[in-house]
Amino acid sequence: MTEPFHGWTPEALGEPGEVRPVVKAPDAVLSRAGTEVDPVDPKVVRLAADLMATMRVSPGCVGLAAPQIGVSAQVFVVDVSGHPKAATLHGxxxxxxxxxVEASRWRPGREGCMSVPDLTGDVKRAARVVVEAVLPGTGEPVRLTTDAFEARALQHEIDHCAGLLFLDRVAGAHAIHQRKVYL
Known part of the structure; x- marks a missing residue:
């Protein structure tokens, strides 16, 4: 398995993507484990492209999973480029x-989510992870090693694909906060 190359997107396969509405909690699709997908299926490539397009037009969004646009499937996109907490970047x-497949250096951190727009929460996650997956379109297996904010984003999106929200990971009500609105 190899690392995904920097900047891989569904557009590389000629799929521009369509912006889709984001599902909000408590919609049932957000609490169902997504099904595994055939990564070379054109519908999966299109789904990945739609996720990328939706993420890109959403201010502050660094990741988006299929359940968040109403599809119970194990597909997601991430891009932490330009985020001040990012250290390692894969584009x-x-x-x-x-x-x-590997997780270490557990640390608490504040998380938000487009599907839970009014709240944030303190979630303990691994600051270093190794993730195994496949690329949509090619079906190429990848092994991605990352840390810091990109590791947190990956775990957050993998949780979405498993039917979990960050609210399922907080230590209790004391770790949930009203989202601050900046004018």
């Missing part, structure tokens, strides 16, 4: 059927 990419 914009889409992954299918991702699994965390």
């Amino acid at each position: 914009a990419f889409a992954l299918c059927n991702a699994k965390v």
Whole structure:
């Protein structure tokens, strides 16, 4: 398995993507484990392209999973480029059927989510992860090693694909906060 190359997107396969509405909690699709997908299926490539297009037009969004646009499937996109908390960067990419195979250096951190727009929460996650997945379109297996904010984003999106929200990972009500609105 190899690392995904920097900047891989569904557009590389000629799929521009369509912006889709984002599903909000408590919609049932957000609490169902997504099904594994065939990464070379044109519908999966199109789904990845739609996720990328939707993420790109959403201010502050660094990742988006298929359940967040109403599709119960294990597909997501991530791009933490330009985020001040990012250390390791792999650019914009889409992954299918991702699994965390190694996790270490657990740390708490504040998370938000487009599907839970009014709240943030303190979630303990691994600051270093190794993820195995496949690329949509090619079906190429990848092994991605990352840390810091990109590792947190990957775990957040993998959780979405498993039917979990960040609210399912907080230590209790004391770790949930009203989102601050900046004018």
